[in-house]
Amino acid sequence: MDYQVLIGLEMHCEISETNTKVFSSARNSFSEANTNVRPVDMAFPGTLPVVNKEAVRKALMASLILNCKQPEYVYFERKNYYYPDLPKGFQITQETKPIPIGIYGHLDYECNGEMKKIRINNLHLEEDAASSDHLPGGSLIDYNRAGVPLLELVTEPDLHSADEAVAFLETMRSIYQYAGISEADSKKGQIRCDVNVSIMDKDKDASDPSNWGTKIEIKNVNSFGGVRDAINYEIKRQIELKEDGKYNEMPQQTRRWDEESGTTKFMRGKVDAIDYKYFVEPNIPKFKIAEKWLEEIKNDIPTLAHERKEEYIENYGISNYDATILVKEKDISDFFEETIKLGSEAKSASNWVTSNLLGYLNKQEVSLNDTKITPENLAMLIKMVEDKEISSQQAKGVFIESVETGKSPKDIAKEKGLKQITDSGEITKIVNEVLDENPDIITQYKNGKVAMLNYLVGQVMKKTAGKANPTLARDTMQVEIDKR
Amino acid sequence: MTYMDKTIEEIHEALQKGEVTSDELVKESLAKSHEVNKKYNAFVTILDDAKGEEVTDDLLSGIPYGIKDNYSTKGILSTGSSNTLKDYVPFFTATAIENLEKHGAIAVNKTVLDEFGMGGTGTTGHTGVVRNPWDKERMCAGSSAGSAAAVAAGVYPYATGSDTGDSIRKPAAYCGIVGYKPTYGMISRYGLFPFASSLDHCGVLTRCVKDAAIVTDGMKGQDKYDMTSWDSSNINLYEALDGKVQGKKLCYIKELCDINMYPQADSELKEHLNNFMLTLEKCRNLGMEVEEVSVSEKLLKASPSVYVVISCAESTSNMSNLTGFIFGPRGDGNTWQESMKNYRTKGFSPLIKRRFVIGSYVLQSQNKDRYFHNAQKVRRILVDTWKNLFKKYDAVILPVGTGPAKKLEGSKNILDENTAALEDHLQIGNYGGFPSITIPNGFINNLPVGVNITGNCYDDANVLNIAYALESAMDYKNQVAREGK
Numbered sequence: 001m002d003y004q005v006l007i008g009l010e011m012h013c014e015i016s017e018t019n020t021k022v023f024s025s026a027r028n029s030f031s032e033a034n035t036n037v038r039p040v041d042m043a044f045p046g047t048l049p050v051v052n053k054e055a056v057r058k059a060l061m062a063s064l065i066l067n068c069k070q071p072e073y074v075y076f077e078r079k080n081y082y083y084p085d086l087p088k089g090f091q092i093t094q095e096t097k098p099i100p101i102g103i104y105g106h107l108d109y110e111c112n113g114e115m116k117k118i119r120i121n122n123l124h125l126e127e128d129a130a131s132s133d134h135l136p137g138g139s140l141i142d143y144n145r146a147g148v149p150l151l152e153l154v155t156e157p158d159l160h161s162a163d164e165a166v167a168f169l170e171t172m173r174s175i176y177q178y179a180g181i182s183e184a185d186s187k188k189g190q191i192r193c194d195v196n197v198s199i200m201d202k203d204k205d206a207s208d209p210s211n212w213g214t215k216i217e218i219k220n221v222n223s224f225g226g227v228r229d230a231i232n233y234e235i236k237r238q239i240e241l242k243e244d245g246k247y248n249e250m251p252q253q254t255r256r257w258d259e260e261s262g263t264t265k266f267m268r269g270k271v272d273a274i275d276y277k278y279f280v281e282p283n284i285p286k287f288k289i290a291e292k293w294l295e296e297i298k299n300d301i302p303t304l305a306h307e308r309k310e311e312y313i314e315n316y317g318i319s320n321y322d323a324t325i326l327v328k329e330k331d332i333s334d335f336f337e338e339t340i341k342l343g344s345e346a347k348s349a350s351n352w353v354t355s356n357l358l359g360y361l362n363k364q365e366v367s368l369n370d371t372k373i374t375p376e377n378l379a380m381l382i383k384m385v386e387d388k389e390i391s392s393q394q395a396k397g398v399f400i401e402s403v404e405t406g407k408s409p410k411d412i413a414k415e416k417g418l419k420q421i422t423d424s425g426e427i428t429k430i431v432n433e434v435l436d437e438n439p440d441i442i443t444q445y446k447n448g449k450v451a452m453l454n455y456l457v458g459q460v461m462k463k464t465a466g467k468a469n470p471t472l473a474r475d476t477m478q479v480e481i482d483k484r
Numbered sequence: 485m486t487y488m489d490k491t492i493e494e495i496h497e498a499l500q501k502g503e504v505t506s507d508e509l510v511k512e513s514l515a516k517s518h519e520v521n522k523k524y525n526a527f528v529t530i531l532d533d534a535k536g537e538e539v540t541d542d543l544l545s546g547i548p549y550g551i552k553d554n555y556s557t558k559g560i561l562s563t564g565s566s567n568t569l570k571d572y573v574p575f576f577t578a579t580a581i582e583n584l585e586k587h588g589a590i591a592v593n594k595t596v597l598d599e600f601g602m603g604g605t606g607t608t609g610h611t612g613v614v615r616n617p618w619d620k621e622r623m624c625a626g627s628s629a630g631s632a633a634a635v636a637a638g639v640y641p642y643a644t645g646s647d648t649g650d651s652i653r654k655p656a657a658y659c660g661i662v663g664y665k666p667t668y669g670m671i672s673r674y675g676l677f678p679f680a681s682s683l684d685h686c687g688v689l690t691r692c693v694k695d696a697a698i699v700t701d702g703m704k705g706q707d708k709y710d711m712t713s714w715d716s717s718n719i720n721l722y723e724a725l726d727g728k729v730q731g732k733k734l735c736y737i738k739e740l741c742d743i744n745m746y747p748q749a750d751s752e753l754k755e756h757l758n759n760f761m762l763t764l765e766k767c768r769n770l771g772m773e774v775e776e777v778s779v780s781e782k783l784l785k786a787s788p789s790v791y792v793v794i795s796c797a798e799s800t801s802n803m804s805n806l807t808g809f810i811f812g813p814r815g816d817g818n819t820w821q822e823s824m825k826n827y828r829t830k831g832f833s834p835l836i837k838r839r840f841v842i843g844s845y846v847l848q849s850q851n852k853d854r855y856f857h858n859a860q861k862v863r864r865i866l867v868d869t870w871k872n873l874f875k876k877y878d879a880v881i882l883p884v885g886t887g888p889a890k891k892l893e894g895s896k897n898i899l900d901e902n903t904a905a906l907e908d909h910l911q912i913g914n915y916g917g918f919p920s921i922t923i924p925n926g927f928i929n930n931l932p933v934g935v936n937i938t939g940n941c942y943d944d945a946n947v948l949n950i951a952y953a954l955e956s957a958m959d960y961k962n963q964v965a966r967e968g969k
Contacts, residue, residue: 039575039576042810043805043810044556044574044576044805044810044811045556045562045564045569045572045574045677045678045805045806045811046555046556046574046578046673046674046675046676046677046678047674047675047709048673048674048709048710048711049711050708050709050710050711051711078801080800080801080804080847082804082807082821082824084807084809084820087805087807087809087810088804088805089801089803089804089805089807090801090804139820275848275849277797277800277801277844277847277848277849277852278847279797279798279801279847279852279856282680282681282682282798283681283710283711283712284711285711285712
């Protein structure tokens with residue numbers, strides 16, 4: 001039997017790019033534990049929430065990007081439940097009625113080179129809980145995170161594989177980064193997902209919800225890799241239940257992703273679902289979203305990844321493959337654009353960024369921020385190669401050193417005594433030395449093994465410790481060998 | 485010579501003339517506090533270290549006052565009269581209190597309330613029953629019981645209060661003084677322990693209307709920490725008092741005030757309503773028009789249930805922060821659930837727990853439409869009904885409660901269906917956030933009774949002015965309680 005898979009996501013992403021928290025004047029930053037705390041974050045009696053307009057602005061921007069409908073009035077609701085990381089005993093959030101910051105949108109995203117569409121059920125703005133660390137002797141709570149603005153995005157079950165789910169999440173991360181809404185860094189715990197997975201027989205109509213299987217919700221998956229693994233595990237588990245004829249006994253339930261064992265574990269059934277007793281937060285008066293403000297926010301949406309990618313292909317003639325790589329992370333794309341602004345030719349800059357820079361970052365497992373390279377230094381290096389001051393071979397070494405030390409390529413070249421040999425007399429002399437040393441190769445070449453020319457040029461480069469200008473060396477070699 | 489039984493203007497004049505110093509006033513107020521506490525149990529804390537302040541042109545400067553113990557006060561025990569916060573010393577001060585401090589006012593004690601304001605008897609605070617200074621066998625009503633008793637007993641000219649259903653205005657009536665809650669949001673609630681946020685108001689208990697205006701001017705102001713507060717910097721309630729009420733229009737509600745609505749009325753109720761009619765005559769004599777209007781009896785009778793549903797729902801949520809982990813005495817237990825459960829079970833009085841159960845019940849998804857959402861609808865209808873009255877009338881004038889203070893022993897705290905609407909109509913002022921003031925308007929069996937004037941939102945100056953004029957036409961201004969009058 002073949003099955004089709006239905007996946008819906010709830011993606012929580014902290015809005016990291018506001019100065020203060022969403023309902024509190026405490027700083028919103030990744031800091032030492034319990035340093036960004038105001039009385040309201042610990043729910044001291046008498047404290048009241050005050051809405052951070054900038055958080056609402058950023059949430060509205062996300063709502064616009066996701067093609068959602070925005071509400072006329074913004075309301076907040078209380079979601080009541082007890083947990084030690086929730087000092088108030090309720091979370092200020094939004095429900096679907098009255099409508100939240102965004103509702104009924106859609107987004108196009110690319111998965112394995114194919115364009116796909118996903119419907120967004122709603123987007124809402126809420127506050128994060130504190131973070132807790134459970135130790136054998138007790139638990140530690142860090143209130144820095146309590147009250148950090150959080151965007152929760154709820155999709156329709158329009159995804160059909162782990163690949164699609166991850167591709168969509170990567171698109172969303174890119175949107176949050178490019179729009180200046182969030183760093184969207186899962187290492188900092190800024191992204192957390194709940195995943196809903198169900199399977200149904202392939203020959204049934206997926207547009208009819210009555211054909212959908214039993215919805216299984218998997219809570220708290222904190223990395224994209226985890227999302228992929230949890231989905232794949234859950235699909236396999238559910239298919240096995242089907243094949244064993246036990247699927248219909250499986251109740252609707254909430255499960256937990258256990259990263260260590262790579263499995264999902266039963267948390268609670270539908271009957272144990274928590275009644276959150278929502279009601280409108282009385283301390284925040286509803287406020288109207290002015291048309292003009294919404295228009296301003298719309299105009300302020302920065303160029304997003306897919307738009308930059310089109311620009312790179314159209315305007316710079318960069319390949320689709322390279323452009324995709326360049327826009328994947330905003331800091332890399334920004335770095336690339338800065339380098340171009342400083343006068344570098346786009347294709348050279350692209351080559352340097354995609355092969356040398358990203359190669360270095362991947363190998364060292366660091367991010368751009370951790371290195372000392374600047375667009376100015378890369379632009380200078382590209383210019384030095386163009387001006388034939390150093391060879392491209394030499395440039396690679398200079399680049400690594402500049403990445404690691406932050407020194408300017410000119411200084412590095414000077415210190416190392418790097419200078420390209422561009423004097424044709426000197427090159428001709430070395431070329432003839434090499435030819436003299438390799439009579440056998442000349443014979444092979446004359447007999448038709450033209451590729452041997454490369455070997456001979458390589459010998460020239462070796463002899464000059466890479467200082468010879470490679471083009472000049474090749475041209476000269478061609479001329480000299482023909483003379484023999 | 486005593487000063488604490490005088491009006492703010494009189495005390496201010498004495499200070500400015502040098503007849504008395506601020507330090508001497510504090511001493512007098514503290515001595516009186518101890519005396520009153522022994523008799524009526526009005527205080528959670530008496531601030532014996534309080535010192536005088538510099539006397540300036542500010543009417544409030546150098547004058548002692550009391551703070552209801554549900555206002556957060558930095559470095560000073562703030563219990564909300566609950567065992568759950570019996571050791572809680574906040575590190576920030578409520579905005580309203582900070583504002584009074586800026587005017588040079590001097591807090592001398594923290595007054596007892598019904599636990600977290602959730603009661604109307606003054607008997608449920610963790611420090612015990614507050615007694616009425618006119619008759620120790622009677623209650624003060626609540627929840628601002630300690631503030632009302634202290635002001636009535638002449639401990640100081642004013643104390644702060646808070647009002648969610650009638651918690652300032654009912655005790656004021658029972659204690660023969662003035663109780664005023666201004667329009668919702670005129671005074672910041674930041675630092676006021678919440679009961680039901682959409683109904684909670686800060687306000688003041690005084691012995692005369694002018695003092696209520698002076699103190700409210702001192703407490704009010706937009707606050708960046710309270711989004712529901714609004715800018716009232718163009719309003720000066722004290723200066724707006726001119727006593728000119730010629731041509732003002734008042735209305736009263738037949739279904740609440742007509743003695744024929746209560747076939748089983750006792751003599752107190754008859755006297756109370758009769759006295760109210762005499763008060764209306766005084767209004768007419770002042771040149772005001774007073775008309776009887778009719779409001780659906782069914783709607784009026786729904787009000788107490790609306791109050792129970794909304795206030796219990798909001799309070800259940802508001803008090804979820806009381807877990808004993810971050811503040812308050814931590815409960816015993818091996819797990820956090822156990823520890824929290826023990827703290828809450830021990831800490832809250834049965835009355836409050838009952839309200840939490842109701843609050844949870846009406847918010848449950850299967851009950852929410854029937855109870856919570858319906859209550860919100862009826863609230864809206866009541867508010868609209870009152871707003872319609874305000875289109876034609878400057879204010880609604882009504883008797884407070886069904887008579888004078890009830891006995892502590894023997895009086896059953898059971899809602900009488902017939903008089904429930906009359907007993908509880910002040911809640912409508914909270915539903916709409918209306919400015920509402922109670923002033924004394926007579927005595928029944930040697931016990932004071934009150935009358936209430938409620939106007940439209942932001943019309944505080946008008947409401948106060950009507951009360952001011954009426955007060956001047958009666959003999960109860962700045963009266964101090966005399967036991968067994």
